[in-house]
Amino acid sequence: MNRLIFALLLSCTPLVTAQEKYPQDAFRSPLDIPLILAGTFGELRSNHFHGGIDIKTQQRQGLPVYSIGDGSVTRIKISHWGYGKAIYVAHPNGYTSVYAHLKKFSPEIEAYIKRVQYKKQSYQVEVFPDYGEVKVEKGQVIAYSGNTGGSSGPHLHFEIRSSVTEKPTNPLLYGYEVRDATNPVLSQIFAYPLSDGAIINRSNSKAQINFSKQKDGTFLADKVTAMGTIGLGFIGFDRQDMAANKNGVYRVRQIINGQVYTDYDFETFSYGETRYINTLIDYDHYGKSRKRIQRLFKESGNRLSIYNTLKNDGKITVKEGLSYTAELLLEDLEGNVTKAIIPIEGKKEPLEIKKELETTEDYLIAKKPNNYNLGAAKVYFPSNTFYKDFYIDLKKDDDTVKIHNNRVAAHRNFTVTFDVSKYSKEKQKKMFIARLDRKMKANYASTYKRGNTFTTRTRNLGTYTLAMDTVAPKIRSKNFKEKQWLNNYSYLSLMISDDLSGIDTYSATLNGDWILMEYEPKKKTITYNFDDKILNEKKCQLEVVVTDNVGNSTTFTSTFYRK
Secondary structure, eight states, rough: HHHHHHHHHHTOOTTHHHHSSSSSSSSSSSSSSOOEEEEEEEOTTTTTOSSEEEEEETTTTTEEEEESSSSSEEEEEEETTTTTTEEEOOOSSSSEEEEEEEEOOOHHHHHHHHHHHHHHTTTOEEOOOOOOTTTOOOOOOEEEEEEEETSSSEEEEEEEEETTTTTEEEEGGGTTOOOOOOOOOOEEEEEEEOOOOOTTOOOOEEEOEEEEETSSSSSEOEEEEEEEEEEEEEEEEBOOOOOOBBOSSSEEEEETEEEEEEEEEOOOGGGGGGGGGHHHBOOHHHHHHHHOOESSOOOOTTTOOOOOEEEEGEEEEOOOTTTEEOOOEOOOOOOOEEEEEEEEEEEOOOBBOOOOOOOOSEOOTTTTTTTESSSSEEEEEOOOBBSSSSEEEEEEEEEEEEEEEEEEEEOOOOOEEEETTTTOOHHTTEEEEEEEEEOOEEEEEEOOETEEEEEESSSSSSEEEEEOOOOOEEEEEESOTOOBBBBTTEEEEEEEEEEOOOOOOOOOOOOTEEEEEEEEEETTEEEEEGGGOOOOSSEEEEEEEEEEESSSSEEEEEEOOOO
């Protein structure tokens, strides 16, 4: 068979083969409403790929969430951030379903987890029931949708994982119907010079390529003149019907002169590799613009397993006098395709726009451990903290150190250690390490105190300083008043906040007994449900203690009455 014909056939492999790997009728929907997505599987997020789909819940909370199949609850986790309230159900066919950002669980499961919370006297808990201990049936209500954790609006985060490997797979491969007749959107195309002496459009720096829509619906880019090894990248997104959200693209292909150079999709990935998203995107561009360019070529630090085909690491070797046709195809799970054609001409041209190389006194070798003494603080980077070597920008100023900027991604934690010996022990108690944001606001960094040194472990480059917090947290009642009768109340709610180091712990007692307060950091509220405890006394004494990250503490007391 002719090589070109074979390559074209290979590039047109139908996506149905992905669906055929997974059961199509084993699971029901987790919600009894049409599935409209706010987020897709594999979508590009900060330092990770999205591990599930986000299902819109009609801008409200409290919709019944159903187990998609018979199974057993194997994990329940409640946390202030991340997935918030989440439940994991293992199914006999080898898959585990995950439901997150929940408002609450079904009555039986709610009672089970509250027993754990009261036993541990903690809102944040994680339990792993034995298989068969908490059984559920297909279609059984196991929870109610919410907005807990790191959620920015009411929705259900839903995953399907392998029970053995714990690798997530795209839930839309299991026969779920999401209306989608809309092509992915291509916003921008970029070309990168990758080899020494490589030039693109008379420049040795990244170039944006203009393109326009043709009558047949495809896009045609302006001709690119180049020499040497180059790579392409794009900014784009996908849209399903019934929603305006800019979601992730399922499949991306790059074809050069009829041959597939790059083919990757978001059928599955490993959580262990998800941080390597920072090698797929142009992280320098992201640091400057907060926009993610997906690179169609693979760099040396990239260990992602999402690639189906990768020829020459997706890089294009352009030779003088030869012409190349690059095709970029963005495809969704329904087979809707957006196609762009980028003509490339191998042409030797004079360098007119020269990229200025940013250099500093310190050149960091990524594969080696690196120590830096900045006077006020010492910085230690273990080997392979970064994906590649670079000139690192380090500056010191009294109790503040600048550790490069946010345009380089760290894969591993590094340590920043401050010497605080010049401060009294009393002052040290109220001090902490803070990272300054773009507005120079101090944000608490987990600070480990030992002797006269403060240390933080982080993956965030930027400016770090020593800060002091002497102001205790604030507490005020939200829905009740002192000595009020609360007979018709179902819950108590208070507002808690801290001005600098942030809240570390909170606890509450009612007539001397510990009670469960649900903390919602986004709203700065803690809430107690009266159903949790039978009150035998009319007069109730509430005491709430809130402590910040340096030990400043506030105690709130109030008396109320209830029959």
